[in-house]
Amino acid sequence: MSVADRTPxxxxxxxxxxxxxxxxxxxxxxxxxxxxxxxxxxMLPAVAYGSQLALGxxxxxxxxxxxxxxxFAHGDTMAFGAMATILxxxxxxxxxxxxxxxxxxxxxxxxxxxxxxxxVLITDRLVYRFYREQKSAPVILVIVxxxxxFVTNGLVRFVIGVDEQRFADGARFIITARExxxxxxxxxxxxxxxxxxxxxVVAIIVVAILFWFLNRTRTGKSMRAFSDNExxxxxxxxxxxRVVMFTWIMVAALATVAGVLYGLDKSFKPFxxxxxxxxxxxxxxxxxxxxxxxxxxxxxxxAFSEVTITYAFKKVAGYLIPAWEPQGLVQLLSTDxxxxxxxxxxxxxxxxxxxxxxxxxxx
Amino acid sequence: xxxxxxxxxxxxxxxxxxxxxxxxxxxxxxxxxxxxxIESLTPQMAAxxxxxxxxxxxxGLLLGGSTVTPVRGDSTCIDSGAATSVAEQQITSExxxxxxxxxxxxxxxxxxxxxxxxxxxxxxxxxxxxxxxSHQNNEDNGLFFxxxxxxxxxxVVMTEVLMExxxxxxxxxxxxxxxxxxxxxxxxxxxxxxxxxxTINAAHEDGKGDYSAEVGALASAGGQRLVVAGYVDQGxxxxxxxxxxxxxxxxxxxxxxxISDSLTDNFGSEIDGSTGQHPGTDSAGAAKxxxxxxxxxxxxxxFSGESYDAAALIMLAMQAAGSAESxxxxxxxxxxxxxxxxxxxxxxxxxxxxxxxxxxxxxYVGASAVELIGPGESAGNYxxxxxxxxxxxxxxxx
Numbered sequence: 001m002s003v004a005d006r007t008p009x010x011x012x013x014x015x016x017x018x019x020x021x022x023x024x025x026x027x028x029x030x031x032x033x034x035x036x037x038x039x040x041x042x043m044l045p046a047v048a049y050g051s052q053l054a055l056g057x058x059x060x061x062x063x064x065x066x067x068x069x070x071x072f073a074h075g076d077t078m079a080f081g082a083m084a085t086i087l088x089x090x091x092x093x094x095x096x097x098x099x100x101x102x103x104x105x106x107x108x109x110x111x112x113x114x115x116x117x118x119x120v121l122i123t124d125r126l127v128y129r130f131y132r133e134q135k136s137a138p139v140i141l142v143i144v145x146x147x148x149x150f151v152t153n154g155l156v157r158f159v160i161g162v163d164e165q166r167f168a169d170g171a172r173f174i175i176t177a178r179e180x181x182x183x184x185x186x187x188x189x190x191x192x193x194x195x196x197x198x199x200x201v202v203a204i205i206v207v208a209i210l211f212w213f214l215n216r217t218r219t220g221k222s223m224r225a226f227s228d229n230e231x232x233x234x235x236x237x238x239x240x241x242r243v244v245m246f247t248w249i250m251v252a253a254l255a256t257v258a259g260v261l262y263g264l265d266k267s268f269k270p271f272x273x274x275x276x277x278x279x280x281x282x283x284x285x286x287x288x289x290x291x292x293x294x295x296x297x298x299x300x301x302x303a304f305s306e307v308t309i310t311y312a313f314k315k316v317a318g319y320l321i322p323a324w325e326p327q328g329l330v331q332l333l334s335t336d337x338x339x340x341x342x343x344x345x346x347x348x349x350x351x352x353x354x355x356x357x358x359x360x361x362x363x
Numbered sequence: 364x365x366x367x368x369x370x371x372x373x374x375x376x377x378x379x380x381x382x383x384x385x386x387x388x389x390x391x392x393x394x395x396x397x398x399x400x401i402e403s404l405t406p407q408m409a410a411x412x413x414x415x416x417x418x419x420x421x422x423g424l425l426l427g428g429s430t431v432t433p434v435r436g437d438s439t440c441i442d443s444g445a446a447t448s449v450a451e452q453q454i455t456s457e458x459x460x461x462x463x464x465x466x467x468x469x470x471x472x473x474x475x476x477x478x479x480x481x482x483x484x485x486x487x488x489x490x491x492x493x494x495x496x497s498h499q500n501n502e503d504n505g506l507f508f509x510x511x512x513x514x515x516x517x518x519v520v521m522t523e524v525l526m527e528x529x530x531x532x533x534x535x536x537x538x539x540x541x542x543x544x545x546x547x548x549x550x551x552x553x554x555x556x557x558x559x560x561x562t563i564n565a566a567h568e569d570g571k572g573d574y575s576a577e578v579g580a581l582a583s584a585g586g587q588r589l590v591v592a593g594y595v596d597q598g599x600x601x602x603x604x605x606x607x608x609x610x611x612x613x614x615x616x617x618x619x620x621x622i623s624d625s626l627t628d629n630f631g632s633e634i635d636g637s638t639g640q641h642p643g644t645d646s647a648g649a650a651k652x653x654x655x656x657x658x659x660x661x662x663x664x665x666f667s668g669e670s671y672d673a674a675a676l677i678m679l680a681m682q683a684a685g686s687a688e689s690x691x692x693x694x695x696x697x698x699x700x701x702x703x704x705x706x707x708x709x710x711x712x713x714x715x716x717x718x719x720x721x722x723x724x725x726x727y728v729g730a731s732a733v734e735l736i737g738p739g740e741s742a743g744n745y746x747x748x749x750x751x752x753x754x755x756x757x758x759x760x761x
């Protein structure tokens with residue numbers, strides 16, 4: 001009403017003008033409603049999911065770039081990191097420590113990363129180093145990583161069990177759908193989960209640190225040199241075992257952060273991390289394997305396509321084009337086909353641009 | 364005088380032996396999966412059926428004093444070939460007059476098609492719940508009955524509950540398996556037939572971490588309530604969580620797979636106002652049945668009461684028809700199961716036999732509050748619940 005109130009009704013064409021302004025206002029509201037519905041069900045979930053995928057894909061892409069194989073155990077490394085963090089969180093919660101309104105898991109994160117780093121370094125020492133010294137073909141390392149995947153898989157289930165674990169505490173929402181509706185008077189609500197927000201913020205911080213490390217520090221530069229040309233790097237006196245060790249530690253950190261954020265935002269269940277492997281690899285490959293920027297972009301491309309293609313646009317379309325009342329759901333693909341979307345994009349990219357969007361290494 | 368007395372005694376004796384030779388023993392088959400996936404349930408089921416037969420035999424009132432002998436057979440629950448040959452052998456060499464069974468839906472269908480139909484033998488299954496066994500067009504020649512409700516029945520009950528609450532537009536999501544899809548489809552059919560609208564009927568997979576895409580589609584389709592035909596310890600809770608988080612739905616309607624303590628543990632008062640229903644009865648029959656079993660076996664075991672009822676219905680129908688032949692008594696099963704007539708609870712079979720012998724009418728209630736509807740299957744009993752203040756409360760039984 002505020003807009004209409006400002007128009008003096010006593011002017012000669014007052015009534016007509018009010019009507020006109022009101023309908024303009026309602027058009028504006030419809031547009032806002034459409035935007036809010038879209039943001040609530042597509043944009044926010046996709047941004048949070050995309051950040052989790054991007055962090056996972058960064059780990060995969062670093063292993064591929066520097067150690068030169070596709071690490072199938074990455075999903076379960078995430079599960080291991082999340083498990084270690086959850087155990088730490090429970091201990092902290094039992095001690096009465098809390099970080100309210102933030103989840104206590106953030107405090108336990110460093111310990112989780114340390115445990116995971118130790119775990120992957122032991123794995124490297126026991127398993128991968130042998131094959132590295134043999135100069136085994138990448139495909140052998142891929143199969144070896146599958147073995148590691150199954151062992152990790154079993155280890156995580158053995159320690160924490162196969163069931164769903166909840167460890168999120170602190171505030172659940174920054175704003176709930178109901179609060180948003182009351183605040184704005186719109187018909188559609190926008191719920192912002194604190195874990196989703198946290199995911200995005202932490203992902204940005206981690207990526208910033210990663211890029212700073214790779215581009216500015218001596219170790220980071222030696223890692224990039226090792227990735228670009230192994231022989232040249234060795235000739236210039238770079239210690240390969242040191243590079244490998246740092247790579248694993250960083251991968252452990254990325255995997256743990258990604259695993260914990262996914263667990264906080266959704267829920268922790270070992271099997272879910274195994275299932276995450278496909279979209280993570282799709283993200284890394286779509287972005288260009290070995291290219292960190294590509295991994296991030298790939299994560300968001302996959303997340304947005306999964307959510308957007310399976311979203312039913314009926315409501316949004318109803319707001320935008322009031323005259324058109326769709327009978328169907330205006331949904332491209334049923335949600336059953338969510339994983340098929342990752343596969344589809346993967347195939348298209350591999351067919352037409354095998355190096356990925358950002359010119360990574362060809363497969 | 365003395366002679367006459369002797370003659371009458373002799374004739375009475377002769378008559379009774381004639382009667383005895385004609386009706387002395389009626390065999391009824393009990394075909395349940397004594398081995399196989401439900402072997403933990405079947406001993407109590409068979410014991411329930413045998414309890415009813417013993418009660419009738421002991422009363423000495425069935426068809427002028429006949430006794431009933433149970434003949435056990437193993438349906439294996441899953442192997443149709445084995446189940447069929449057991450039924451074949453029971454009918455042809457043992458000469459059973461009717462069969463209590465089978466237990467699992469698959470073997471029950473196989474026995475019915477291959478043995479019971481060609482031989483014209485009545486079957487009363489205590490536990491087959493597949494909607495595929497509802498013979499709407501008399502494909503079973505009126506020979507098949509069941510004391511367990513069809514899975515499709517819950518869809519009808521759910522429709523009645525929602526319509527009474529004034530809800531006529533819902534979104535439906537179901538767990539992607541036979542149970543979920545069967546329930547969702549039968550509900551949609553019943554709800555639309557009653558004039559309601561199902562805006563979307565979408566599957567969800569169990570055991571996923573994230574259901575925001577599924578909930579996005581459900582929210583877009585809209586509806587007054589979200590019907591979640593899933594499992595509370597699986598994807599069902601994930602769907603509810605995602606729907607609450609995104610503000611898509613505040614209240615839900617939940618069928619049997621969702622009603623449990625973990626529901627309120629997970630969500631507490633967040634889902635206040637949500638409704639649901641699951642099988643349950645407040646009938647006195649169940650307690651009387653436990654009393655009657657007197658600790659000889661676990662009478663609260665699933666489908667045990669239904670087995671007692673299945674056997675009881677067969678024998679009461681025989682009494683009502685005055686014949687132990689399936690062709691004669693198959694039409695009387697519905698009569699003895701439903702009103703009008705005197706209500707019969709477990710342990711009162713002798714009373715029922717007497718009433719029927721005297722030409723009266725009975726309404727068999729039994730252990731599972733039997734009410735046969737449609738093509739001769741139990742209407743089932745459901746407990747309608749509502750979530751109030753974070754706990755599940757009974758609204759009523761229907």
